[in-house]
Amino acid sequence: MRHTGGEVRPTALPLQGDATSIERALLTLAVRDYPRDPAREQFARGIDQQREVVHEWWWRTPDPELAFTPVEPPQELVNRDAVEEFLRASKVRDMNGEALVVFITSHGIAGSSDTHFLRLPETDSKRLLATAVRTVDVVSAALDSHARNVLVIVNTCFAGNMAADLAAAHKEIRPDRRDNCQLDVLVTCGLKSKIEVTRFPTLLRAALERLRRTAGITTPYLSVPDFIAQYALGLRPEEEKKFKLHHLVQGGTLQPSVCLPNPGYVRLPELPxxxxxxxxxxxxxxxxxxxxxxxxxxxxxxxxxxxxxxxxxxxxxxxxxxxxxxxxxxxxxxxxxxxxxxxxxxxxxxxxxxxxxxxxxxxxxxxxxxxxxxxxxxxxxxxxxxxxxxxxxxxxxxxxxxxxxxxxxxxxxxxxxxxxxxxxxxxxxxxxxxxxxxxxxxxxxxxxxxxxxxxxxxxxxxxxxxxxxxxxxxxxxxxxxxxxxxxxxxxxxxxxxxxxxxxxxxxxxxxxxxxxxxTDNPASKEDMKRYLSALITESAGEELVRAISPVVDAVWPSFIDARLAGYQLRNAPDPLALARDEEWHRTTLTQGIRGLLYRDLRIVENDGLHPRVALALLKASAYAKGQGVPWGEVWPAIAGVFLLPDQLEPQEWDTMIGKLLSGRLSGYLAQSIEDDRRVYRPAHEELAAELLRPDSDLPASGGDHD
Structure with a gap:
């Protein structure tokens, strides 16, 4: 790290070896120091925040196989010559790896024609052609490289003005490259929009966190539409036109792009x-x-x-x-x-x-x-x-x-x-x-x-x-x-x-x-007793084993009920006392999966998960079609129907779902994959049938608590 202008920013990385041989390169062209800008420090701070979140997404990803190699200028870009020297030194036009991502952020200028310029610290506003950089020239260098997949993100004021120039440049790219490579260009501002320098990193980080936690996308890479959709979720209604991403060059595919590593991807071992x-x-x-x-x-x-x-x-x-x-x-x-x-x-x-x-x-x-x-x-x-x-x-x-x-x-x-x-x-x-x-x-x-x-x-x-x-x-x-x-x-x-x-x-x-x-012959009772004993504790004493027999009599032949009852015993302060508790037998075990579920629903309130919210989420998973319900916006939307007239804010729903999936009710859900999304459903059809019952509602408060 080094200090610049009173702010701490990551040290710029020098060009690493032969840039043309990098398989996945992240080229960042960020201009931060404008000495004559009255908001110089605020702008520089915003640029640093942008670089930080871009690095976290593409470079410091937890999965090294998805990481990009950063390529940055060794010093500040103050004039047109410095930018052109950086493009030459980085050999961006000759890059031939699997993926090239270019992130461009600076002040922007809309020219008097349909042209967009990057304004540099030494740019003369009266001589743009000589002292500024045409943004399309930087973008074209990447698009016309040899990289098989290219994504360019431009975050400057008035970036939409480059649409006409970019369309003309795109036609000049050789046809076989246009047809066989995925080339995408995204800009964050339209024709007349100005950036708020800290807004883009805020929106990008929010998208990153959603993908890590709630989006549930299971592929190693994202499609460009998925990326745009996750970014747009952070926009306030009044921002949708001003700050939405504009897709000026489209790669022509809805498939995942290797230019967009998925921050939420979890690499699991191959199955034998x-x-x-x-x-x-x-x-x-x-x-x-x-x-x-x-x-x-x-x-x-x-x-x-x-x-x-x-x-x-x-x-x-x-x-x-x-x-x-x-x-x-x-x-x-x-x-x-x-x-x-x-x-x-x-x-x-x-x-x-x-x-x-x-x-x-x-x-x-x-x-x-x-x-x-x-x-x-x-x-x-x-x-x-x-x-x-x-x-x-x-x-x-x-x-x-x-x-x-x-x-x-x-x-x-x-x-x-x-x-x-x-x-x-x-x-x-x-x-x-x-x-x-x-x-x-x-x-x-x-x-x-x-x-x-x-x-x-x-x-x-x-x-x-x-x-x-x-x-x-x-x-x-x-x-x-x-x-x-x-x-x-x-x-x-x-x-x-x-x-x-x-x-x-x-x-x-x-x-x-x-x-x-x-599997439901009378001999399975003894098997269930041994299962419960192992689930509660491998060294269950004789007294506890004897106390389990009435539990088995109450839940047999359902092993799903036995698992849920065993988990309640396992988490009880005194398993032996609970096994002998006549009230537990009468109000919980004799009602089967319904009684077990509703006892756990009452208990989770101690963990900060409201029982009515938990029940609404479980019901939503049962009503979902296919393999289950995805988290994202879908699960809260379905659950909200069962919570009327009360409702939660989006962030509250995410908190409650997080508690559901990490707490004692997690055993009531199973996970699967559908349409490349992680989805959740009741762990057993018997549980789903209970949740689908029209009269399935939370009983009156009370009963035992752990």
């Missing part, structure tokens, strides 16, 4: 094995279900027991089984997803080799560990239509989707691709589908995607007629599917009576030889 075709956020779903953890910041693995069921699944996925169908079914919340997720995670050799999870394999009975199967494809069917379902299976198998013509049916094209892969594979293909009952277009998924696969699931039985497809020499296909069904009636000494209707019945008709395993 069965999850290789999924986004990292989708993998979190499988880990959540397999571990039974109460929220995604918890690294524990709490599910225990279910040895008989896990052994059946392990046998089905083992080397001795090459074909077949296994249907895992049970009532809502009874742990179907946990069984499938455990199999998916533990069949992955890289997951099993991770020291963080090696203990899971070591602590499980050997017969319950499926064989290593890195080719296993796993798909969560929730909210998918038939085309998305077929595409999801193809992608999960690591295959590029075949192109679909304008008259082609997507489902047919991708189902044929899936079938061809099964036929041509040298090894058995394993497909795991969770929550098939929560998919859209269930009938078409069964008939048009799963139906054609049925012959390749058939098992050859010695002595029986061969009814597999002619010429079938493939190793075959194993399908492991979870599907909800109503809990069968049980009576002493009798066999469970299955519900002969619904999707389970349809699947059994399609796959008559399928094995069926239930």
């Amino acid at each position: 094995g069965a999850l290789a075709g999924h986004t990292p956020w989708a993998a979190e779903y499988w880990l959540d279900r397999a571990s039974g953890r109460p929220h995604d910041q918890d690294s524990g693995w709490y599910f225990r027991g279910r040895e008989s069921l896990n052994r059946t699944v392990a046998d089905f996925l083992g080397p001795g089984t090459r074909r077949g169908v296994l249907l895992v079914t049970g009532c809502a919340g009874s742990g179907k997803s946990a069984v499938l997720a455990r199999a998916v995670m533990l069949s992955d050799p890289e997951f099993r080799g991770d020291p963080l999870y090696k203990q899971i394999e070591d602590s499980s009975a050997a017969a319950t560990i499926p064989g290593e199967n890195p080719r296993c494809a796993a798909l969560l069917a929730r909210s998918l239509d038939a085309a998305q379902f077929a595409a999801g299976l193809v992608t999960a198998l690591g295959l590029p989707l075949r192109p679909v013509g304008p008259t082609d049916d997507q489902v047919a094209v991708w189902s044929r691709q899936l079938l061809a892969h099964v036929e041509e594979s040298d090894d058995p293909v394993t497909i795991v589908v969770d929550a098939l009952d929560e998919a859209q277009e269930q009938s078409r998924i069964v008939s048009d995607v799963l139906g054609p696969l049925e012959p390749w699931c058939r098992v050859r039985v010695p002595g029986q007629r061969q009814d597999r497809p002619a010429g079938d020499t493939s190793p075959g296909l194993r399908l492991l599917i979870s599907v909800r069904s109503s809990q069968p009636a049980h009576s002493a000494g009798s066999v469970a009576v299955e519900d002969d209707a619904g999707l389970l019945h349809t699947l059994r008709r399609l796959f008559p030889a399928a094995l069926v395993e239930r």
Whole structure:
């Protein structure tokens, strides 16, 4: 750092090596010292603020792979010669890297014609052509360089006046460059607008913070329209015309630009094995279900027991089984997803080799560990239509989707691709589908995607007629599917009576030889007790374990209720006292997920999150279509409907959402990705159903508090 004019500013960086070889360059042309300007110090301070936030966005980004190399003049730019020397020394016209961002800020002058000039400290207002710099000359140097992607941002008074000059210069750029490179120019002022020197950095920093926290954009780079939209959110109504960004040269694409690193991007590790075709956020779903953890910041693995069921699944996925169908079914919340997720995670050799999870394999009975199967494809069917379902299976198998013509049916094209892969594979293909009952277009998924696969699931039985497809020499296909069904009636000494209707019945008709395993049989009570004991504390004493039995009786067969109840016990000052609390049993546990939710809603008021606001946000997540609700402006807008007539200011909504996602209610939400946005939804369909009830409202205040 150095002092200049009484202000502290970052030290200017010298040109670094061969500027033409920089892959991502940030060239800053900032003129700050105007000795004859009466507002000299204020202007210089504003320029420093602009440079600081630009550096933070493009240079000091937390992800080094997205960072740009700064290129700045070694000394103040006081006249036209200094600017031209900087352009020559930086070799901007010859830059040939992946991306070039040019930020220009200074005083600006609108010429008597449609020309814009940069006013320098030694500029003579009566001799602009000789002593000022035509802004379009600096911009053209970048646009006509060899960089594959160029973004220029001009923040000066009257910058809109360069539109005509810039349009003419753009025509002179060689056609192949205009057609094949992304070239964008943004200006912050129109024809007659003057800048307020500190307003631009304020707006840019506000956009940066929104992208880090609330925008939820998950791509490593932003599109130019996204950048403009996030910037515009900070504009007051009276500023929209004066300070909005004008897109004078448009790159002609809505796709993300490598010139715009996303400050909110979180680089997650690539996924191995069965999850290789999924986004990292989708993998979190499988880990959540397999571990039974109460929220995604918890690294524990709490599910225990279910040895008989896990052994059946392990046998089905083992080397001795090459074909077949296994249907895992049970009532809502009874742990179907946990069984499938455990199999998916533990069949992955890289997951099993991770020291963080090696203990899971070591602590499980050997017969319950499926064989290593890195080719296993796993798909969560929730909210998918038939085309998305077929595409999801193809992608999960690591295959590029075949192109679909304008008259082609997507489902047919991708189902044929899936079938061809099964036929041509040298090894058995394993497909795991969770929550098939929560998919859209269930009938078409069964008939048009799963139906054609049925012959390749058939098992050859010695002595029986061969009814597999002619010429079938493939190793075959194993399908492991979870599907909800109503809990069968049980009576002493009798066999469970299955519900002969619904999707389970349809699947059994399609796959008559399928094995069926239930997750809601009475034996699962002991598994639930072991899960609760582990969730509360790995060293739960005998007295607490005994006290858990009535809790299990109250919430069985719902493992989702058990997880929520266990989290309340875990966070109670005295878990044993709460487990024995008759009022907790009567007003909370006996009401299922409704009682558990409303108890937590009353408690979060102690954390500064108003219960009515929290409930409104949860309801909004349940009413959102698709995979969930994005944060941004959408979540508060939907939640506001449930909070009428009361309302919050935008910043208050962001504070409340932050508390919701970081507090005890975070376990009621799951995250996903839709349209490159992070979205939030209820963690379970049973919870969503409760939030969607018309009479779902916060009970009267009172009850117990932690």
